[in-house]
Amino acid sequence: MAIKKNQICAICGNRFTITEGLFLRDLSDLLKEQVIQTNKYAKESSFICLKDLQKLRIDRMQTTIDQDLKIDHQMSDQLQKELEKDTYVIKNINDTVYGKRTRGQKMADAVAKFGGSWQFIITFSIIIILWMTINIVHLFGVNFDPYPFILLNLFLSCVAAIQAPIIMMSQNRQADRDRFDSENDYRTNTKSEMEIRILHKKMDQLNEVQWPHILDIQKMQIEVLSEIENEIQSLKAEKQAQENRSTRHPHK
Numbered sequence: 001m002a003i004k005k006n007q008i009c010a011i012c013g014n015r016f017t018i019t020e021g022l023f024l025r026d027l028s029d030l031l032k033e034q035v036i037q038t039n040k041y042a043k044e045s046s047f048i049c050l051k052d053l054q055k056l057r058i059d060r061m062q063t064t065i066d067q068d069l070k071i072d073h074q075m076s077d078q079l080q081k082e083l084e085k086d087t088y089v090i091k092n093i094n095d096t097v098y099g100k101r102t103r104g105q106k107m108a109d110a111v112a113k114f115g116g117s118w119q120f121i122i123t124f125s126i127i128i129i130l131w132m133t134i135n136i137v138h139l140f141g142v143n144f145d146p147y148p149f150i151l152l153n154l155f156l157s158c159v160a161a162i163q164a165p166i167i168m169m170s171q172n173r174q175a176d177r178d179r180f181d182s183e184n185d186y187r188t189n190t191k192s193e194m195e196i197r198i199l200h201k202k203m204d205q206l207n208e209v210q211w212p213h214i215l216d217i218q219k220m221q222i223e224v225l226s227e228i229e230n231e232i233q234s235l236k237a238e239k240q241a242q243e244n245r246s247t248r249h250p251h252k
Helices: 029-038 050-084 093-098 103-115 118-137 150-248
Strands: 021-023 047-049
Touching: 021 050, 029 050, 047 050, 050 150, 103 118, 103 150, 118 150
Parallel strands: none
Antiparallel strands: 021 047
């Protein structure tokens, strides 16, 4: 005896057996919403065939995937625009500070470098000791600056007076270098901050939106497999019933 097709699909309007579909009350909220959008007169007791259910699921999956890809592309474009902005161009300090030095500036840097080294201290200490020794003991009969070494004091004062502004010139150049360093650090930090913000958005999008969507898709797949399994079991049961009937009423 054939099973009666007494269930009418709320979407396609065709008749099916009760095993060839599901009722609206048995569907997930997302599928219910899709069915209601397709047929506004659908009720909890409405029947939907498996073919239309599969179509609704596929449409839902494709819409979800398209939305996620669109958001990913928007974030990637935003990141690319931030990376291409001219405000993030990093300057080479060697080209801006040291590459444009004049001869006087190079000399000032050399004097400042030598004046702030142990070589200068040791050399100058040796010169002062020799100067005082020669004038105290009259070495080789020389006594050009007797005690209290007035000429030496004048010489030291001149050296200090000349060396101080030269070192200041070099320090001003170092201040320019520090300014460029600070500007580069600011640009680098700003660029890194924008990149990190966009990457955080992408991670939040992945964790809060895409992962739930993936779980929903997997849930749909499990539902489809369960429905296929139920349909297979129903077909087996129907086939077994037919075999039993054939056994009870063999053809003569």
